[in-house]
Amino acid sequence: MTTNSVKDQLQRTTRRDLWLTVAPAALLIGIAFAVTFYFIKPAPPRTLVLATAQDEGGFRYFARKYQESLARHGVKVEIRQTKGSLSSVELLGANQAEADVAFVQSGAATGEKAAGIVSLGSLSYVPLWVFYRGEPIDDVIALKGKRIAVGAAESGTRALALTLLSVNGVEKAPTELLPLERDAAIEQLKKGQLDAVFLVSPAEAPAIQKLAAEPGVRLLSFARAEAYVRRYPYLSKLVLPRGVFNLAADIPDRDVVLLAPTANLVARDTLHPALAYLLMRTASEIHGSAGLLDRSGEFPAPLETGFPLSSEARRYYDAGIPLLQRYLPFWAANLVDRLWVMLVPIIAVVVPLGRAVPALYLWRVRSRIFRWYARLKEIELQLEENPGQPMLEDMLKRLEEAERAVNRIPVPLAYAENVYYFREHVDVVRRRLVRRLSEATEIRDAVKQVSA
Numbered sequence: 001m002t003t004n005s006v007k008d009q010l011q012r013t014t015r016r017d018l019w020l021t022v023a024p025a026a027l028l029i030g031i032a033f034a035v036t037f038y039f040i041k042p043a044p045p046r047t048l049v050l051a052t053a054q055d056e057g058g059f060r061y062f063a064r065k066y067q068e069s070l071a072r073h074g075v076k077v078e079i080r081q082t083k084g085s086l087s088s089v090e091l092l093g094a095n096q097a098e099a100d101v102a103f104v105q106s107g108a109a110t111g112e113k114a115a116g117i118v119s120l121g122s123l124s125y126v127p128l129w130v131f132y133r134g135e136p137i138d139d140v141i142a143l144k145g146k147r148i149a150v151g152a153a154e155s156g157t158r159a160l161a162l163t164l165l166s167v168n169g170v171e172k173a174p175t176e177l178l179p180l181e182r183d184a185a186i187e188q189l190k191k192g193q194l195d196a197v198f199l200v201s202p203a204e205a206p207a208i209q210k211l212a213a214e215p216g217v218r219l220l221s222f223a224r225a226e227a228y229v230r231r232y233p234y235l236s237k238l239v240l241p242r243g244v245f246n247l248a249a250d251i252p253d254r255d256v257v258l259l260a261p262t263a264n265l266v267a268r269d270t271l272h273p274a275l276a277y278l279l280m281r282t283a284s285e286i287h288g289s290a291g292l293l294d295r296s297g298e299f300p301a302p303l304e305t306g307f308p309l310s311s312e313a314r315r316y317y318d319a320g321i322p323l324l325q326r327y328l329p330f331w332a333a334n335l336v337d338r339l340w341v342m343l344v345p346i347i348a349v350v351v352p353l354g355r356a357v358p359a360l361y362l363w364r365v366r367s368r369i370f371r372w373y374a375r376l377k378e379i380e381l382q383l384e385e386n387p388g389q390p391m392l393e394d395m396l397k398r399l400e401e402a403e404r405a406v407n408r409i410p411v412p413l414a415y416a417e418n419v420y421y422f423r424e425h426v427d428v429v430r431r432r433l434v435r436r437l438s439e440a441t442e443i444r445d446a447v448k449q450v451s452a
Contacts, residue, residue: 029349044075044272051080051088051099053155058126058202059103059263062286069282073329075275084108084155092117092268100271101279105156105200106234106261106305107163118269118310120280121300121317122262123287127203127238128160129258130220131189131211132196138223141168146195147176149185160261161198163232186211196220200261203292209245212252221256228259233304236260238293260293264305276312281321365415369422375402379429389440396433399426 050066052059067077080099082088085108091099093116105126130140137143143165150165151157158179165171180188185197186207201208212219222228225237240256265283267276283300290296302309302317379395387395403426411419 044274046074047076047078048101048275049078049080049099051082051091051102053084053088053103054081058124058205062103062123062263065286066279066282069285070278073278075278082154084152084158086154086156086159089114089117089266092266097268100275101265101267104264104266105160106264106303107232108156108159108306114307116269117266117307118271118313119302119305119307120265120267120276120310120313121283122264122303122305123283124202124263124291124299125236125238125260125293126200126263127240127258127260127293128157128164129199129201129208129211130196131199131217132220133189133192133216133218134195136218138221139168140164140220141170143175143196144168144170145174147178147193149178149180149188149194149197151179151185151198151200152181153179155200156261157198157200160200164228164259167231182207189217190214192216203240203244209251212245213249219252219256221254222259223257225257225259234261234306236262236303240293244292258293262303262305264307265300266305266307267310269310271310273312276310277316277322277325280313280316281325362415365411366418368409369406369411369418372402372406372422373425375399376425376429379433383429383432383436389437392433392437392440396430396437399430399433402426 048070050063052063054060063077063079067079070077080091082091082102085104088099088102088104089108091097092102093114101120103123106122132143132146148161148165150161162171162177165175165177171177178185178194180197182199182201185194185199188194189197189211199208199211211217222237229235229237236259238258238260240252240258242252242255243250245251265279267279280300287294287299288297302313375398379399382391382395403423406419406422409419
């Protein structure tokens with residue numbers, strides 16, 4: 001066999017050994033990574049659609065604040081204007097949702113309308129203001145038979161107003177309920193064309209403070225606020241302190257008890273967890289300061305909203321901002337959070353196989369040599385039976401054939417020592433055979449001399 005043919009055979013054998021050793025390991029690694037990729041969360045979208053009512057609860061102002069804040073983290077917020085909280089909920093709950101998150105008023109939707117929607121928390125109190133003309137009253141039950149503006153058809157204001165009026169039996173004729181927008185309702189009340197107006201708005205809103213100072217217009221203080229709060233858990237009882245709007249003019253001129261739903265951030269239950277945490281972190285920055293009715297740090301909070309609290313929100317209010325987002329930018333924290341899962345196949349599969357594959361390859365190389373040790377052992381056992389000279393010569397012949405066969409085995413240079421170990425062992429057996437042959441020859445010659 002020529003040198004080139006030996007090299008070619010060695011290369012073919014080496015490639016075959018590598019394929020038979022590495023291919024199964026590569027297949028196992030591929031399966032492990034494929035299974036892992038199945039459980040890896042996809043990257044969060046870069047665009048978020050926020051539904052908000054234009055003139056309800058100060059939502060439009062907050063929407064712009066969220067838009068600016070999330071832009072700093074590389075997330076674009078598209079603001080989708082709606083007619084009110086009810087239409088915002090409809091956008092979220094549609095089969096082909098046109099929004100990802102929304103600002104809505106607590107209690108705005110329940111039952112089937114709230115299906116697939118979760119709360120990320122309450123953001124602030126947005127009190128119900130009932131301004132009216134006439135003699136002082138202490139509850140909406142006294143508005144029976146009046147002309148009342150209750151807000152636009154799809155607004156949260158209208159939903160809350162109808163709830164309070166209907167539970168008191170005031171919504172039916174001769175009471176006249178008018179679906180007027182905020183500005184139109186305020187203007188008609190000032191002109192005396194309305195008896196009362198329901199508004200849901202933050203206490204800081206200029207329109208509320210101006211209306212509270214309007215001559216001839218009174219602000220209703222709910223004498224039965226505690227009863228309403230017990231009946232409707234999404235409402236809170238608040239006290240507007242005397243003079244808080246204008247200390248010099250003493251507006252209002254007495255403490256006023258208010259009923260207040262909350263402004264809430266709600267989302268589809270399919271919202272990416274990373275975006276949910278980013279939104280709640282942004283909410284803490286924007287809504288964490290004190291207001292006329294809110295204490296510092298009171299919001300955001302996991303209050304009753306009419307929507308179930310999301311699992312991310314529950315963890316956020318229990319443990320705060322996730323560890324990675326505390327110290328890394330949003331994109332980096334999300335990348336690390338997604339890629340750490342890749343450690344599972346690396347630790348469970350790649351590391352053990354990294355040790356097993358070289359050992360398996362070495363075993364394949366050695367196995368072609370080690371099987372000849374059976375021939376070597378057979379010759380040694382026969383040697384113990386004190387064979388005669390013809391048998392010893394046959395054993396020596398078989399031993400030389402085994403040595404030649406092993407020398408022809410293609411072995412990578414890195415493992416060539418195994419061939420030379422075998423040859424050393426062959427030499428040990430050969431020396432014993434040669435010694436026994438020499439002894440047998442001497443005995444034969446001595447016998448011939450005696451016979452002669």
